[in-house]
Amino acid sequence: MTSRLSKPSITASGARFCALLVAALLLLEPLAPLHAQLSETAAPPRSLQIIILDGEGALNNISERTAREPIVQVQDNNHKPVAGAAVLFSIHGGGAGAGGSFANGLSSLTVTTGADGTAKATGLLPNSTKGSWQIGVSATFGALAAATVINEINYTPLPPSPPPTTTAVITPKAPFHWGLPKPITIVGGIVIVGAIIAVTVVETQGGGPTKITPGNPTVGPPVTGGIRIRF
Numbered sequence: 575m576t577s578r579l580s581k582p583s584i585t586a587s588g589a590r591f592c593a594l595l596v597a598a599l600l601l602l603e604p605l606a607p608l609h610a611q612l613s614e615t616a617a618p619p620r621s622l623q624i625i626i627l628d629g630e631g632a633l634n635n636i637s638e639r640t641a642r643e644p645i646v647q648v649q650d651n652n653h654k655p656v657a658g659a660a661v662l663f664s665i666h667g668g669g670a671g672a673g674g675s676f677a678n679g680l681s682s683l684t685v686t687t688g689a690d691g692t693a694k695a696t697g698l699l700p701n702s703t704k705g706s707w708q709i710g711v712s713a714t715f716g717a718l719a720a721a722t723v724i725n726e727i728n729y730t731p732l733p734p735s736p737p738p739t740t741t742a743v744i745t746p747k748a749p750f751h752w753g754l755p756k757p758i759t760i761v762g763g764i765v766i767v768g769a770i771i772a773v774t775v776v777e778t779q780g781g782g783p784t785k786i787t788p789g790n791p792t793v794g795p796p797v798t799g800g801i802r803i804r805f
Contacts, residue, residue: 619650622659622720624713627692634674634700634728641674641698644724647691648713655691659715660684663695665707672705672728674698687713700728 629644648659665681667673676683677697685693695709709724 619652619654619656619715619718621651622656622713622715622718623649623651623653624661624711624720624722625649626711626722626724629695629709629724629726632726634726636700636702636704636728636730639699641700641726643698644695644709644711646693646711646713646722646724648687648693648715648720649691655687655689656713656715657687657689657691659687659691659693659713661687661693662710662712662714664710664712666710668703668705668707670705671703672701672707673703674700674707674726674728700726704728704730 625647627645627647629642632642632644634641644663646661648656648661650656661684663676663683663685665674665676675681676695676699683695683697685695687693693713706725706727709726710721711724712719712721
């Protein structure tokens, strides 16, 4: 007895599905390089605009000779960065002489934007005059152009304030009290404690000697904090 192996059969609907799948793959294959080619050859910008990223209203320290370097970004009409644009920074001094300069004392600097469309004015230094001044910024890309202004200010910082003074508080001392419980009598340079001596001074005429007659000594009550002297 001879056995036969059955072969798989493909229906008509399955054949149509396979044909459509192959056709779709053939159609999609050339679309990938075409999309890449369209991305590389994007439409050029129709206009330019300059966005100030840093430097507007910057305060430049004259004493330290430091300045904040301006940074701008060039964008197209769709607010996308424009690479390869030429950006010119030009210093315009203020009315009172305030201003600055770039490296080597130059008053202008040209920078080409990078892939992110930004340009930085490096080497900016303020002069020694206080006041406000401006930096003109212009960008060109082919036949397109844009311009704006950056405002800067030169200033001298105030000196540091002195440390606060310390006010000394003086506490008044207690009044002084004489520590001796008895009165003191001074006679002819001799100090006698506890007795009061009456002294009579008699001056003779004619240039004679002076006679001193001591009186009767008396003892008085103790006096606290005082000195009693009798002549």
